[in-house]
Amino acid sequence: MLGASFFHEPMGQALGPTEKDWFDFAAYFIPECTTNGLSVIAVPEDSPDERAGVFINRDFKAPLPTGFPDGVPGSPPSSTRW
Numbered sequence: 001m002l003g004a005s006f007f008h009e010p011m012g013q014a015l016g017p018t019e020k021d022w023f024d025f026a027a028y029f030i031p032e033c034t035t036n037g038l039s040v041i042a043v044p045e046d047s048p049d050e051r052a053g054v055f056i057n058r059d060f061k062a063p064l065p066t067g068f069p070d071g072v073p074g075s076p077p078s079s080t081r082w
Contacts, residue, residue, distance in 0.1 A: 005054075026056070028065040033058055 003023030006012040012022060033039045038057035044050055 028068040029056060029058060032062070032065065 003019055003021075003026050006022035006026065007017070007019040017025070033056035036058060038059070040053075040055045040057075041051060042053040042055075044052055
């Protein structure tokens, strides 16, 4: 869901990665964002097996996930990173 959301968002389209690239990007943050108490998954009350939306949040002072951003297609070289 997150990869598709990033892919279809205007800036996501402008940057040029594929939907799979956005899926791979989001996957780096899922372990942290599903356990840190800062993220939200919205589900309909009458159908809890469906997902209506996802909003991931992280503490930006936390270290970046292992392997990020080197494993992300199109990431800037290490010398110009973030």
